[in-house]
Every structure is written in structure tokens, then in C-alpha cells.
Amino acid sequence: MFNFKLVRRYLGKHLVRSLLTVASLMVALFLLCLLQAIVVSLDAGVRGAKRDRLIVQSAVSLFVDLPLNYQQKIGAVDGVESICKWQYFGGHFQDDEKGYFAQFATDFDTLFACYPEIEVVEGSKEALLADRTACIVGKSLADRLGWKLGDSIPLEATFFAKPDGSAWDFKLAATYRPTSTAMDGGMMFFRWDYLEETVKATRGETPGTGTYVFRTRAGADQAPIAATVEALFENGPQRVSCSTEAAFQAQFVSMYGNLPFFVSAIGGGVLVAIVLACINTMLMAFREQLHDAGILKAVGFTDGSVATLMLAQSLVLCGIGGFAGIGLAKLTEPVMQLMLTRFGVPYEVPAETVALASALTISIGLVAGVVPAWRARQLRVVEALRSVE
Amino acid sequence: MSQPMIRARKLTKSYLRGGETLTVLDGLDLDMDEGRFYALMGPSGSGKTTLLNLIGGLDQADEGDLVVAGADLAALDSSALARWRAANVGFVFQGFNLIPVLTAQENVELPLSLSPLSRKERREHARYALKLVGLDGREDHRPGQLSGGQEQRVAIARAIASDPKVLLADEPTGDLDRKSADQVLELLLRLNVEFKKTILMVTHDPHAAAYAGFTVHLDKGQLGCIETNPPRAVAARV
Ligand SMILES: Nc1ncnc2c1ncn2[C@@H]1O[C@H](COP(=O)(O)OP(=O)(O)OP(=O)(O)O)[C@@H](O)[C@H]1O
Ligand SMILES: [Mg+2]
Numbered sequence: 094m095f096n097f098k099l100v101r102r103y104l105g106k107h108l109v110r111s112l113l114t115v116a117s118l119m120v121a122l123f124l125l126c127l128l129q130a131i132v133v134s135l136d137a138g139v140r141g142a143k144r145d146r147l148i149v150q151s152a153v154s155l156f157v158d159l160p161l162n163y164q165q166k167i168g169a170v171d172g173v174e175s176i177c178k179w180q181y182f183g184g185h186f187q188d189d190e191k192g193y194f195a196q197f198a199t200d201f202d203t204l205f206a207c208y209p210e211i212e213v214v215e216g217s218k219e220a221l222l223a224d225r226t227a228c229i230v231g232k233s234l235a236d237r238l239g240w241k242l243g244d245s246i247p248l249e250a251t252f253f254a255k256p257d258g259s260a261w262d263f264k265l266a267a268t269y270r271p272t273s274t275a276m277d278g279g280m281m282f283f284r285w286d287y288l289e290e291t292v293k294a295t296r297g298e299t300p301g302t303g304t305y306v307f308r309t310r311a312g313a314d315q316a317p318i319a320a321t322v323e324a325l326f327e328n329g330p331q332r333v334s335c336s337t338e339a340a341f342q343a344q345f346v347s348m349y350g351n352l353p354f355f356v357s358a359i360g361g362g363v364l365v366a367i368v369l370a371c372i373n374t375m376l377m378a379f380r381e382q383l384h385d386a387g388i389l390k391a392v393g394f395t396d397g398s399v400a401t402l403m404l405a406q407s408l409v410l411c412g413i414g415g416f417a418g419i420g421l422a423k424l425t426e427p428v429m430q431l432m433l434t435r436f437g438v439p440y441e442v443p444a445e446t447v448a449l450a451s452a453l454t455i456s457i458g459l460v461a462g463v464v465p466a467w468r469a470r471q472l473r474v475v476e477a478l479r480s481v482e
Numbered sequence: 483m484s485q486p487m488i489r490a491r492k493l494t495k496s497y498l499r500g501g502e503t504l505t506v507l508d509g510l511d512l513d514m515d516e517g518r519f520y521a522l523m524g525p526s527g528s529g530k531t532t533l534l535n536l537i538g539g540l541d542q543a544d545e546g547d548l549v550v551a552g553a554d555l556a557a558l559d560s561s562a563l564a565r566w567r568a569a570n571v572g573f574v575f576q577g578f579n580l581i582p583v584l585t586a587q588e589n590v591e592l593p594l595s596l597s598p599l600s601r602k603e604r605r606e607h608a609r610y611a612l613k614l615v616g617l618d619g620r621e622d623h624r625p626g627q628l629s630g631g632q633e634q635r636v637a638i639a640r641a642i643a644s645d646p647k648v649l650l651a652d653e654p655t656g657d658l659d660r661k662s663a664d665q666v667l668e669l670l671l672r673l674n675v676e677f678k679k680t681i682l683m684v685t686h687d688p689h690a691a692a693y694a695g696f697t698v699h700l701d702k703g704q705l706g707c708i709e710t711n712p713p714r715a716v717a718a719r720v
Binding site for chain 2: 096098099102103105106384385387388389390391392393394395396397473474475478
């Protein structure tokens with residue numbers, strides 16, 4: 094007895110208005126998905142952090158290097174399994190517009206031991222060990238910049254600039270794809286010995302490393318291990334702070350300030366505005382259909398079915414717009430990924446965001462439709478028929 | 483004598499207007515037999531529409547008993563009343579009251595969508611009703627594409643689509659020119675004579691009232707006695 098034809102005709106009668114409402118919902122839900130996805134991905138590093146990894150950095154600042162002999166000392170602490178260096182290189186590839194990405198010097202065997210989520214997809218680990226200038230980059234990064242295996246990648250150095258100002262040369266030997274979205278899939282790693290020897294040869298000094306990352310033995314209690322590591326270097330030469338990977342990642346997120354909150358606030362504002370607009374549309378529709386609602390009741394439609402007719406219009410209108418927006422967000426995922434990975438932010442519209450946005454879409458439809466539906470239900474036939482169309 | 487189709491006892495209806503109570507129907511009694519065509523006349527504001535709305539179950543009386551087509555209307559709640567309306571009464575209004583976004587065919591099918599008929603049966607019934615009112619070929623026209631007389635005939639087709647026992651018409655020719663009005667009146671008469679519909683038609687026009695077999699006057703909240711119209715008027719027009 095529910096009349097879907099009427100729903101369609103009423104929405105089609107004011108086609109422009111319907112389309113505008115659909116479009117505004119589409120844009121709003123698209124933006125909401127986008128913002129939410131960014132917040133989630135900023136947060137992903139923190140939430141997806143491996144429980145069994147600890148990070149050692151200078152107690153003073155991330156920009157103060159640690160001596161190289163720390164690696165062995167930390168590695169000897171009971172409960173520490175494998176340990177690797179991470180030294181930020183800070184180089185630039187041609188123009189930054191096209192391709193900023195982070196590069197790190199490390200030892201490949203220990204890197205892979207500490208990061209099982211790095212999956213080599215092209216080339217091999219052997220190739221990385223065969224050539225001193227070999228490097229591995231994220232597959233998405235290589236695709237974005239059109240690099241092929243064997244390509245030479247020149248980087249302008251900043252901290253490690255050579256005296257003659259020439260570029261550092263790297264050879265692409267492998268690409269990786271992280272098996273966890275928490276890991277940035279657009280980084281570059283190259284060999285520590287290449288960094289060390291080049292710096293030694295050009296500057297006559299041995300570089301230090303910014304951080305050490307180590308894995309703890311399965312089931313080991315991390316707090317005492319971290320305390321032992323910090324105590325090791327209590328008296329210098331560099332005091333260290335040892336934190337979990339989650340805590341380490343969190344300091345980067347806080348570098349964005351209160352961005353997640355800010356983003357959520359904007360999202361909330363967009364949502365309120367769109368709900369108000371939808372309520373307005375539906376109240377307008379109700380006024381236009383007041384007389385018709387009276388006719389339907391006179392003909393024998395129940396109060397409930399006339400109310401359902403109103404509610405259905407709202408749900409269809411909001412549903413089309415909302416789900417189109419969500420679909421658009423999903424559809425533009427690859428493009429957004431491309432745009433955002435260069436800022437080191439992995440991008441994905443997660444299933445939970447899609448679920449949340451779908452729930453929001455339906456809620457908006459219900460909220461916008463409930464008042465007109467209620468009024469249609471309460472409407473007395475005699476009064477409705479007396480009203481002029 | 484069997485139970486009348488419409489039977490009212492001490493029917494009272496008043497409206498509250500600006501703090502004053504306006505009693506429109508004041509203990510009205512009424513008996514209308516099945517298969518007859520009644521014209522209801524009376525001065526403007528005498529309560530004709532009010533009475534018609536009560537009989538059609540569009541509004542509820544304050545007091546009194548009202549039994550229409552065997553149902554005690556006061557005992558029905560809103561949705562039971564809606565179902566009763568769908569099955570037992572057809573309305574024809576002065577302003578046609580078609581749904582503008584639906585075609586003639588769809589308007590006529592509207593009350594049928596509340597019946598257990600299949601889609602195909604609904605379409606056939608609606609086509610038949612439209613044919614009966616002389617509008618075959620106009621099925622796909624929207625109300626806006628029809629003349630007033632045609633619109634009113636679509637409304638009549640809709641009123642009879644679910645084959646109700648009672649037709650209630652409130653000044654059905656009030657907005658029509660003479661020719662269209664006559665067509666509509668002929669149609670109502672035919673529905674009465676051929677299909678044995680009980681019809682109650684409000685009108686100000688004695689010419690229209692002459693189509694009915696009986697005329698009854700409403701004044702000061704009471705119904706006058708039912709007058710039988712000259713039978714030759716009926717006979718002459720069938
Ligand atoms: N909902 C209402 N609230 C207040 N007063 C009303 C209401 N409906 C009708 N009335 C009043 O009740 C009286 C009877 O109205 P009704 O429409 O039944 O008269 P009517 O006989 O059909 O008149 P007309 O011939 O002009 O159509 C009028 O005075 C009208 O103003
Ligand atoms: Mg009236």
C-alpha cells in the first residue's frame with residue numbers, strides 16, 4: 094500500500110530543488126568522509142603502532158644525534174631482540190612540488206628484522222645488499238614519480254650536503270608496500286654504510302643516528318626494558334629517552350596541533366548546516382503537499398501511510414545525496430592517496446568511516462523527515478482539504 | 483424495511499470560533515435508503531459540508547449516532563475509519579481534488595492501491611472506470627492537462643473505482659459551466675440508476691437538484707422533510 098510512485102513524482106516535481114538538496118548532501122558527506130579519513134590516518138600511526146617496538150632518541154631533542162656505539166649497548170640489554178638505526182636524511186628530489194618524501198639511512202638486515210610489515214614487492218633484499226648506493230622506496234612513491242628498478246635517483250642533500258654541492262646518487266633496487274596502513278608507504282631507505290663512508294670522505298667526521306628502533310622479546314615487559322636503556326646512558330655522553338612506538342608517533346600528531354579536533358569541529362558544523370537545509374526542504378515539501386495529504390486521507394490512506402510518504406521522500410532524497418558523497422569519497426581514494434602521501438600521510442577511507450557516514454546519512458534523512466511526517470500524520474482531513482494548494 | 487444506508491440520530495456538531503461555540507448541526511436525525519439519489523440543499527453556512535464530512539467519516543460528530551453502510555462511525559478509530567472510507571464511500575468535491583503529480587489513470591488507481599487487487603486488476607478497474615465517465619484515451623493526462631469538467635469526471639471515476647456503496651458529492655458542479663455540469667449530473671444519475679449507488683449531493687442549484695430523486699433541506703442545524711422530486715424529471719433524463 095506504500096506508494097513509491099508518489100515519492101518519485103513529488104521529488105521529480107521540484108527537480109531542481111531535489112537535485113540541489115542531493116548535491117549539497119553529496120558534497121557534505123564527501124567532505125565528512127575526507128576529513129574523517131585524514132583524522133583517522135593521522136591517528137593511524139599511533140593506533141597501528143607495533144606493541145613490541147620501542148624507540149630511542151636523544152633526551153634533548155629529536156634533532157640531536159646519538160653515538161653509533163649505542164646500538165651495540167642497547168642490543169645487549171636483556172629482552173631486546175633486534176635493533177636498527179633510523180637517520181633522517183632530509184634530501185630533496187628535483188622540485189618538491191612534485192615529490193617530497195622522507196628518506197632514512199639504515200641497515201637493511203636489521204630494518205627488515207624490526208619491521209616485518211615492510212613487504213618487498215619489486216626487486217629483492219639481495220639486490221639491496223649488493224650495491225652500496227641501493228635504496229628501497231614505497232611502491233606508491235615509485236609509481237607516482239615514474240621510477241623503475243635500476244633508475245638512478247639524485248637527491249639534493251641538506252644536512253649532509255657535500256662540500257662541492259653535488260647531488261647524492263641512489264640506485265633503485267627494490268620497492269616495498271607496507272602490510273599495515275599504519276606504516277607510511279611512501280618512504281625511501283638506503284644503506285647506512287653509504288651515508289657513513291660518504292660523510293667520512295667528504296667531511297672527515299662520522300655521522301651519528303637520530304633514532305634507534307628495537308623490538309622486544311615476545312611477551313617481555315617493556316617498562317623495565319625502557320628504564321634500563323635510559324639508565325645505561327644516564328651519565329652521557331648523550332642521555333636518551335626510550336618510548337613506545339605509539340608514544341613516539343603521538344608526538345608527530347601533536348605537531349599538527351589540535352588538527353583532529355579542528356577537523357571534527359568543521360565536520361560537525363557542516364553536518365548541522367546540512368541538517369538544517371534538509372529540514373527546510375522537507376518542511377517546504379510538506380506545505381506543498383498538505384492539500385494532497387488531505388486527499389490521500391479522504392480516499393482512505395491511513396495517517397501512518399501518509400506520514401510514511403513524507404518520511405520516505407526525506408530518506409530517498411538524503412539517501413541518494415549521502416551515498417553519492419560516500420561513493421565519491423571511495424572513488425577518489427586513489428587520487429587523494431596520491432596527493433596526500435607526499436605529505437607523509439597515508440590515506441584511506443576506512444570501513445568504519447563508511448559505516449559512520451552511512452549512519453549519518455540515514456539519520457539526516459530521518460531527522461529531516463520526522464517533523465513533516467509527524468505533521469502529516471496529525472493532519473485533519475477537513476482542514477487539509479480546506480487549505481488552498 | 484431494511485436498515486437505511488445512512489442513519490443519523492441526534493447528530494450534533496459544533497465549532498469553537500473566537501471563544502464562541504457555533505452549533506452547526508443540532509441534534510439532527512436522518513434516514514437515507516440504499517440506492518437513492520438525494521440532493522442536499524440549504525443556505526450557505528448551514529452545515530451541508532459539515533454533514534457530508536461526518537457521513538463520509540472525514541470528521542467526527544460531537545454527539546449522536548451515525549451509522550453508514552452498516553458501520554457505527556463513532557466506534558471506529560482513525561485507521562479503521564480510513565479503511566472503512568476506502569471500501570465504502572467515494573467523494574466528489576467541488577474543487578475536484580485530484581493529485582496533480584499523478585495521471586488520470588493513477589489518480590483513479592489510488593483508492594484501488596488500498597484494496598487487495600493485483601496490479602493488473604487495478605489497472606483494468608481504473609480503465610473501466612475512466613471509460614465509464616467517457617475519458618478513455620485520457621488515461622495518461624495529468625489533471626493540469628484536463629478541462630474542469632474532465633477533471634471532475636476523473637474524480638468521479640476515482641470515487642467509484644473501488645465500487646463503494648455510497649457516493650458523497652459536495653457541490654460537484656459548482657465550478658463547472660452548464661454543459662460540463664450537465665455531463666457530470668448525467669453521470670451521477672446513471673451511477674444511481676444503473677449501478678444502484680446511494681448518492682448524496684450537496685448543491686445550491688435547483689436545476690442540479692432536479693436530477694436527484696429526492697431533495698432535502700438543511701437549515702438551522704436541522705433537516706427538513708425529504709421531498710420526492712417529480713419522477714418525470716428523472717425519467718426524462720435517463
Ligand atoms: N473547522 C471549522 N472551524 C470553525 N468553524 C467552521 C469550521 N468548519 C465550518 N465552520 C463553520 O460552520 C458553518 C457551516 O459550515 P459548512 O462548510 O458546513 O457550511 P455549508 O453549508 O457547506 O456552506 P456552503 O454552502 O457555503 O458551502 C459555517 O458557519 C462555517 O463557517
Ligand atoms: Mg459547503
